[in-house]
Amino acid sequence: VMAGSAVGIMQKGDVLERDLVEVGGKGFLPMVVTVTSDDKQFNFNKALLLTSSGASEKLTVTVRAEQPGEYNSRIYVGMFLPVLPPGLIYWLACLNYWLALAVVSLLPGLPLCLWPLLDGRLRRQAARDGRKFIYRLANRFVL
Numbered sequence: 116v117m118a119g120s121a122v123g124i125m126q127k128g129d130v131l132e133r134d135l136v137e138v139g140g141k142g143f144l145p146m147v148v149t150v151t152s153d154d155k156q157f158n159f160n161k162a163l164l165l166t167s168s169g170a171s172e173k174l175t176v177t178v179r180a181e182q183p184g185e186y187n188s189r190i191y192v193g194m195f196l197p198v199l200p201p202g203l204i205y206w207l208a209c210l211n212y213w214l215a216l217a218v219v220s221l222l223p224g225l226p227l228c229l230w231p232l233l234d235g236r237l238r239r240q241a242a243r244d245g246r247k248f249i250y251r252l253a254n255r256f257v258l
Contacts, residue, residue, distance in 0.1 A: 125180040128180060129179075129180045130179050130180075132177045135159070135175055136173075138194065139170050139172055141169070146166045146194045146195065146196065146197070147195045147196070147205075148172075148192065149192070149193045149205050149209075149215070150162050150163075151208050152189060152191065154186065156182070156188075157178060160177075161174055163205040165201055176190065191212040196219060
């Protein structure tokens, strides 16, 4: 683990356990909490957690110094609304934290974004406006 961090310098074979964060609290919605890292030397007491309102959980990390070297590893603790199954959110967070954040954030707005494609009147109006825009653009550059 990189010198100067909260963990400090470790010898090969050392094991260190640290408190990571306390999640939960006063929110009235349940949240899906994921804890991920690309470094295989980190073990978390709970990598996937579903919090309920009013309850809090303390997350800890166990660092095992297995390979010598200088490390600069990131730990991602994400709190997501449960719009997808928790296992799927955790799988996305393991692939990439930002991918999970984008999918969970965009999913509730997807029906609203697709509404103009589903409603016939809005679809015709969008096509008409698109044709007018292209016509104005063509006239501006051709003339």
